[in-house]
Every structure is written in structure tokens, then in C-alpha cells.
Amino acid sequence: xxxxxxxxxxxxxxxxxxxxxxxxxxxxxxxxxxxxxxxxxxxxxxxxxxxxxxxxxxxxxxxxxxxxxxxxxxxxxxxxxxxxxxxxxxxxxxxxxxxxxxxxxxxxxxxxxxxxxxxxxxxxxxxxxxxxxxxxxxxxxxxxxxxxxxxxxxxxxxxxxxxxxxxxxxxxxxxxxxxxxxxxxxxxxxxxxxxxxxxxxxxxxxxxxxxxxxxxxxxxxxxxxxxxxxxxxxxxxxxxxxxxxxxxxxxxxxxxxxxxxxxxxxxxxxxxxxxxxxxxxxxxxxxxxxxxxxxxxxxxxxxxxxxxxxxxxxxxxxxxxxxxxxxxxxxxxxxxxxxx
Ligand code: UDP
Ligand code: MG
Numbered sequence: 001x002x003x004x005x006x007x008x009x010x011x012x013x014x015x016x017x018x019x020x021x022x023x024x025x026x027x028x029x030x031x032x033x034x035x036x037x038x039x040x041x042x043x044x045x046x047x048x049x050x051x052x053x054x055x056x057x058x059x060x061x062x063x064x065x066x067x068x069x070x071x072x073x074x075x076x077x078x079x080x081x082x083x084x085x086x087x088x089x090x091x092x093x094x095x096x097x098x099x100x101x102x103x104x105x106x107x108x109x110x111x112x113x114x115x116x117x118x119x120x121x122x123x124x125x126x127x128x129x130x131x132x133x134x135x136x137x138x139x140x141x142x143x144x145x146x147x148x149x150x151x152x153x154x155x156x157x158x159x160x161x162x163x164x165x166x167x168x169x170x171x172x173x174x175x176x177x178x179x180x181x182x183x184x185x186x187x188x189x190x191x192x193x194x195x196x197x198x199x200x201x202x203x204x205x206x207x208x209x210x211x212x213x214x215x216x217x218x219x220x221x222x223x224x225x226x227x228x229x230x231x232x233x234x235x236x237x238x239x240x241x242x243x244x245x246x247x248x249x250x251x252x253x254x255x256x257x258x259x260x261x262x263x264x265x266x267x268x269x270x271x272x273x274x275x276x277x278x279x280x281x282x283x284x285x286x287x288x289x290x291x292x293x294x295x296x297x298x299x300x301x302x303x304x305x306x307x308x309x310x311x312x313x314x315x316x317x318x319x320x321x322x323x324x325x326x327x328x329x330x331x332x333x334x335x336x337x338x339x340x
Pocket of ligand 1: 024025026027028029058086087088089092108109110111113221222223224
């Protein structure tokens with residue numbers, strides 16, 4: 001069980017590492033920050049865990065970064081990480097993940113829609129069940145009134161669950177807790193924060209879901225609108241490709257290539273027979289179709305072979321094996337087994 005929380009000197013990151021690193025991405029949330037920091041502190045203090053709160057300012061223009069800096073002076077466990085500009089939620093989370101020191105990592109949003117009091121409950125679940133590497137929050141009573149938010153997210157949850165074979169009710173919930181080695185194995189680019197459970201599953205995590213509280217946003221504005229739908233669909237293609245074919249791109253590209261090139265070859269063979277029989281084939285649309293099929297098919301096979309080479313360069317050149325060994329007992333992950 002965790003030790004009682006010692007008082008850390010302000011921002012002394014060299015002091016004893018915490019048990020829990022809480023990561024919060026912040027973009028223009030100045031009206032929420034003070035209460036957020038206080039409520040996280042109040043939720044964690046009685047839990048007995050040593051904790052740090054890593055608040056990553058994602059290029060806010062409303063003074064959030066400055067306020068975080070001031071708050072960090074009053075709270076030794078608060079680390080403010082100001083990014084140089086707005087990179088997006090995924091990169092802000094990754095900046096936090098790159099700095100975590102705890103055995104457990106927790107994420108939540110800065111807008112107070114998540115309930116900080118749920119953090120110790122998620123941690124208890126990890127503590128109680130060694131067979132679980134990650135607990136994902138489920139906003140069972142979601143407080144976003146607009147149907148334009150709830151409906152797309154319902155569809156997205158179904159779609160992502162089926163496509164990535166990681167069945168969850170709520171991919172969009174920011175409140176999640178992880179064992180550290182899972183965080184060390186994944187990297188978030190673009191807007192992949194929505195797919196963290198899929199990425200974690202791909203990295204070998206055993207995932208549980210747990211109902212958590214959810215509040216309406218009372219201050220500040222949501223950073224996303226309905227336009228994220230298309231980006232989610234494209235990202236889903238990316239994730240499915242990565243989960244299934246990253247280690248065998250030739251099967252994805254080359255497979256499609258064979259499906260196109262084979263009928264192409266048959267078509268051309270047929271035309272060749274006609275030609276040898278003395279028929280004029282120059283004006284036949286079928287000739288164009290045959291040539292196109294063979295060319296495109298061959299291109300796809302070459303793309304697959306290039307992918308195979310890139311995959312080998314990635315794993316062998318970087319010293320990253322294509323597998324992870326189970327980290328029973330929270331053994332810190334060696335560099336060679338990070339990422340991938
Ligand atoms: N966020 C961020 N960078 C961005 C957009 C959002 O760090 O470019 C943060 C934001 O401050 C919040 C979290 O990501 O803490 C989720 O954003 P938001 O609440 O707007 O998303 P929603 O809950 O509406 O999906
Ligand atoms: Mg929100």
C-alpha cells in the first residue's frame with residue numbers, strides 16, 4: 001500500500017519520485033485552473049499516494065500558462081509545462097507522458113468535467129487487480145446536453161470498438177488510469193488521444209472500464225465541434241492499419257495489389273489470344289482496363305515491399321523489438337522495449 005504523502009519541496013523534481021503522475025492538457029482554461037488544482041489536491045491528499053500533477057499548457061492565449069506558473073509556486077506537487085505553441089491535445093498529453101515519474105499515470109481534462117475524486121477509485125482498481133493495466137473511465141451519465149455531441153460519440157464508440165476489437169462504452173472519456181509501462185510504450189501523434197485504449201491494447205495492455213462521474217462544462221468553451229467526425233474516421237483507418245498490418249504491410253498493400261493485378265493479367269492474356277488470332281485490339285477499352293489493373297497492382301506490391309523495409313528500419317535501426325514482454329510487478333521498462 002502507498003506511503004503517507006510527504007511534503008515535497010516546491011517543484012523539486014529531483015526529490016523522491018511520486019507514486020502517481022496526473023497529466024492534464026490545458027488550452028485556454030484560465031477560469032478552471034485554480035479550482036482544478038485545488039480539487040485534485042483535495043482528492044489526492046487523503047488517498048495517501050505521493051502524487052504530482054503535470055499540467056501541460058498547450059499554447060494558451062488567455063494567461064493559463066502564467067496562472068499555472070503561479071499556482072506551481074504554491075503547490076510543490078504541481079509541475080507546469082508550457083508548450084511553445086498550440087500543438088493539440090494529443091501532443092500536450094504526450095509532453096506530459098514524457099515527463100511522468102510515477103508507477104501509475106492518470107489523465108483527465110482541465111475543464112472540470114471529470115471528477116478528481118474518481119482518481120483514487122481508478123487507482124484502487126489498478127491496485128486491486130494485477131490483471132488490469134489500464135482503467136478507462138465511462139461517463140455513464142454524460143452531461144453534454146447537445147445531441148450533436150452525444151450521437152456522433154455513440155456511433156464512434158461502436159465503430160472503434162468493433163474495428164479495433166477493444167470493446168468500450170466510452171472512448172472519449174479523458175479520465176483514465178494506467179500502469180506506467182503502458183504509457184512508456186505508446187506515442188500519441190495527431191489526434192490519436194481518442195484511440196489510446198486501442199493503442200494500449202496494441203501495446204499489450206489488459207483494459208478494464210469503470211463508470212465515473214461527469215459534470216457539465218460551466219466555464220470556458222469546448223475546443224471541438226462536429227467537424228472532428230471526418231478526422232475520427234481517417235484516424236480509425238490509420239489505427240486499424242497499424243494494429244493489423246504494421247508488421248506485415250506487404251499483406252495489406254500487396255494483397256490489394258494481387259487482387260487488381262491478377263484480373264489485369266487475365267484480361268491482357270485474353271486480348272493477346274485475340275490479337276494472335278488476327279483481331280484488332282487497339283481500340284478496345286478492355287486493353288486500357290487490363291493495363292491499368294496490372295500497373296496499379298504492381299505499384300501496390302512495390303508500396304508493400306517499401307513498407308516492409310521501413311518496418312525493419314524502424315525496429316532494427318532503433319533497437320525496438322516488435323514485441324513487448326509482460327511487465328508483471330511493474331518492472332520499469334527498458335529503453336529497448338519502449339515504443340513500437
Ligand atoms: N486541449 C488541449 N489542446 C487543444 C484542445 C484541447 O490541450 O488544442 C485540452 C483542453 O484544455 C481540455 C482537454 O484538452 O483540458 C479536452 O478539451 P475539450 O474539453 O475542449 O474537449 P471536449 O471535452 O469538448 O471533447
Ligand atoms: Mg471537455
